Amino acid sequence: MKLFQEQEIKIYNSLSGKKETFTPITEGYVGMYVCGPTVYSNVHLGNVRTFMSFDTIFRYLKHLGYKVRYVRNITDAGHLENDADVGEDRIAKKARIEEIEPMEVVQRYTVDFHNILNTFNFLPPSIEPTATGHIIEQIELIKSIIKNGFAYEVNGSVYFDVHKFDETNNYGVLSKRKLDDLIHNTRGLEGQSDKKNPQDFALWKKAEPQHIMRWPSPWSDGFPGWHLECTAMSTKYLGDHFDIHGGGMDLKFPHHECEIAQNKAAKGQAPVNFWMHANMLIMNGKKMAKSTGNFILPTEIFTGNNPHITKSFTPSVARFFMLQAHYRSILDFTNNGLLASEKGFNRLMDAVKGIDTLQTTNSTSFNVLDWKKKCYDAMNDDFNTPILIANLFEAAKHVNQIKEGKATISAKDLELLKSTMHTFVFDVLALKDQASEIDSKSNKLSGTVELLIKLRQEARANKNFNLSDKIRDELLEMGIQLNDSKEGTSFSTN
Ligand SMILES: [Zn+2]
Numbered sequence: 347m348k349l350f351q352e353q354e355i356k357i358y359n360s361l362s363g364k365k366e367t368f369t370p371i372t373e374g375y376v377g378m379y380v381c382g383p384t385v386y387s388n389v390h391l392g393n394v395r396t397f398m399s400f401d402t403i404f405r406y407l408k409h410l411g412y413k414v415r416y417v418r419n420i421t422d423a424g425h426l427e428n429d430a431d432v433g434e435d436r437i438a439k440k441a442r443i444e445e446i447e448p449m450e451v452v453q454r455y456t457v458d459f460h461n462i463l464n465t466f467n468f469l470p471p472s473i474e475p476t477a478t479g480h481i482i483e484q485i486e487l488i489k490s491i492i493k494n495g496f497a498y499e500v501n502g503s504v505y506f507d508v509h510k511f512d513e514t515n516n517y518g519v520l521s522k523r524k525l526d527d528l529i530h531n532t533r534g535l536e537g538q539s540d541k542k543n544p545q546d547f548a549l550w551k552k553a554e555p556q557h558i559m560r561w562p563s564p565w566s567d568g569f570p571g572w573h574l575e576c577t578a579m580s581t582k583y584l585g586d587h588f589d590i591h592g593g594g595m596d597l598k599f600p601h602h603e604c605e606i607a608q609n610k611a612a613k614g615q616a617p618v619n620f621w622m623h624a625n626m627l628i629m630n631g632k633k634m635a636k637s638t639g640n641f642i643l644p645t646e647i648f649t650g651n652n653p654h655i656t657k658s659f660t661p662s663v664a665r666f667f668m669l670q671a672h673y674r675s676i677l678d679f680t681n682n683g684l685l686a687s688e689k690g691f692n693r694l695m696d697a698v699k700g701i702d703t704l705q706t707t708n709s710t711s712f713n714v715l716d717w718k719k720k721c722y723d724a725m726n727d728d729f730n731t732p733i734l735i736a737n738l739f740e741a742a743k744h745v746n747q748i749k750e751g752k753a754t755i756s757a758k759d760l761e762l763l764k765s766t767m768h769t770f771v772f773d774v775l776a777l778k779d780q781a782s783e784i785d786s787k788s789n790k791l792s793g794t795v796e797l798l799i800k801l802r803q804e805a806r807a808n809k810n811f812n813l814s815d816k817i818r819d820e821l822l823e824m825g826i827q828l829n830d831s832k833e834g835t836s837f838s839t840n
Contacts, residue, residue, distance in 0.1 A: 348374065348411030355410075357590075358674060358728045360598065360621040361520055365728055368620065370589050376407050376414045377588035379580040379618075381597055382474070384421040385455035386436040389462050391644050391679065392627040392634060396594045398665065399624040399673035399729075401468045403592075406725050406774050417583045418471040420459075422452040423478045423559045425572045429601070431541075431548040435569070438559055448559055452476075462644045465661045467776045473583050477575040481561045484570040484578045487612050488549045488563075496611035500540040502552030502566025508545040511607055517545075520606055520621060521599035547604055549574050573604035581609065581617060591618040595625050627668075629654065629679040642679070655681045659688060660780040666691045669731040669775055690739070695779050697742030698771055701764045704748050710759040712744055718766045725774065734770060741767055792837075795826060799835045802828070 355368040370376050380400045383393055397418070407414045427433035434442075441448040477484075488504055491497040496511050497504050508517050512525045528545050552566035553559075560567045570578075580591065586609070593602065602621065609617035632640050642652045650658030659667075667687035671677040717740065724733035741763060747753035755763065771777050798817055805814040818828050821837070829836050 350374070350407075350410040350412055353410055353722055353726055355726045356728055357620050357622065359619075360623050361618075363522075366620070368589075370412070371587065371619065374411075374413060376412045376590065377584035378404065378407075378414060378416045378590040378592065379576070379584055379588065380416070380418045380471075380591075381576055381593035381601065382419040382421060383455075383459055384425040384436055385452050385459060386425075386440045387455060388643055388645075389455075389459045390634075391642060391647075393594065394462060394466065394644055395627045395668050395677060396592075396624040397463065397468065398466060398668055400592050400622075401463075401776070402669060402673075402731060402774065403590075403622075403729050404469060404471075405776060406729060409769065409773055415473070415584060416471040417473045417475065417580060419576060419579050420452075420456055420474060420476045421572070421575065422449075422456075422476050424570045424575060429572070431551070431571070435557070435559055438557065441558070465648070466644075466665050467661065467778055469776075475579045475583065477570070477579070478559075480575065480578050480582065481570060483582055484574050485550075485563050487574060487578050487608065488570075490612040491549065491608065494611055494614075496607075497549055498542065499565050502568060503540055503548060504550040504565055505541050505546040506549055506604070506607065506611070507542065508547070508607070509543050511611055515607070515610055517607055518603065521603050523599060523603075547571060547573060547600065549608075573601055574608060576601070577605050577608040577612070577617070580605075581613070586613045587615055587617060588619070590620045590622060592622040592624070595623045598623055624673045625676050627677045627679055631678055634679070647684075655684065657685075659684050662777045662780050663688045663691050666694075666735075666775070666777055670735055672728075672730055672732055674728070690735075691777070694735075694738055694742055694771065695777075697745040698767055698779070700745045700749060701760070701767060704745065704755060704760060706757040706760050707754040708756060710755045711753040714755075714759040714762050714766075717741060717744075718762065721766060721770055731775065734775070738767065738770060791839075795821070795837050799828065799837065803835070 356365040357368045358364070359366050378400070380397070382397075383389055400416075400418075404414055404416045422437060423435065425436050427436060427439065435448075437448045437451050440451045444451065488497065491506065492499070492504065495507075497506050508525065511517055517525050518528070525545065529543075548571040550563060550565055550568055550570055552568045557569070559569055561569060580588065591602070591605070598621075606616060606618070609615065628634060629640050629642065632638075634641055640654075642654055644664075646652035647655065647659050647664050648661060650656075663684065667684050668677060670687060670690075717737065720740075721734055721737045724730045724737060727733070744753055744755075744763075748755050798821065802814045802817040805811070805817070821828060825839055827838050829838060
């Protein structure tokens, strides 16, 4: 029996605006698509938060025994400035400014993205497709949409006919917008005169002569529209109808609304059962923006090199801090919040380590099974990590009471407490005890250097000065300096 057969998950579905019981389309399997980054700059901490929410969800679903296919794309073409249908491609613009190839921009920031996510202990997705790797699939989709009468070609570009679509479907089903209101609120934008209506969006854009990123198509040498890539890649790997589609709140409209419309127009059905949206990350109560200086790069959290924080924090402390807010709540990133999380994190890690030192007795003074159930209940309730963490602190309190002789635990319950704590702390929340990892690394280093100091002393005693000097010089090259004094030899590193 798999765990998922006894755990009922409820997920808040943005489509219905309600929590719904999650039943996968195929029993035992989950297909999940999350909109990935546009790789034209260092990954934004707000995006890290979004991807962290889905990493935690991915981990929990896997823990329950589901076979999860998690697809998270890389947008490496087609995403124009201001998420619009006109303007420069974000990647091409960066390439122009830095005088490098667009694919060098893509490579640089894809590597950065992966490094940051690895540092935060993310699991890689099952598939990470790129937009440029799926141009053919996007062209085929456009052909279907044209054939079904929901798109039209003008001067080499193809646009989705929102008005036509809305006659037989509901454009706005996800974002709860009405086409009439959209018409009312849209101002005419320069350069969009090819469109029948301003609400229409590009499926294919004819490339201007200076546009480097271009591909041949039946309509023109050009590039696909940004919304289209996610429809092409999600359905290619998860099927025309799949379980979960996630992303940041800001993608709900127009990006996800357009994905639904494209899928219905091309394949005649809605693509997704559960739409999930992670909320924003702000800093010190305000929107995070480079231009105002209210900004921090993920790496600056680890170095402490940013005026908004007073010290550095380990990736696990930062992860713990972010997971102390529910993914649908706005998270306010503050120095005080991080300091408090660090304290809590250390308390939790002390408790996890403390479990191994506990004495057992014949009986347990609290209900461990009940506590375990509360941990699962928290995650089953729309992946409520703050409630889960509150329960982990509850366990930490019991561990301390047992240590102080104020509570008792049986050997069997101790085993259950330990395995449940490990599951949630390490597997689901993906925290790492980095302080003790660093300690153990530096212990190994000093042990090794002490050994070399001893060998050097032996070499000197044997008048083998060649060898003793070699040990000293080569250590120095590695940045380890030996300091000889009357008391013996010590070392320092730089
Ligand atoms: Zn997307």
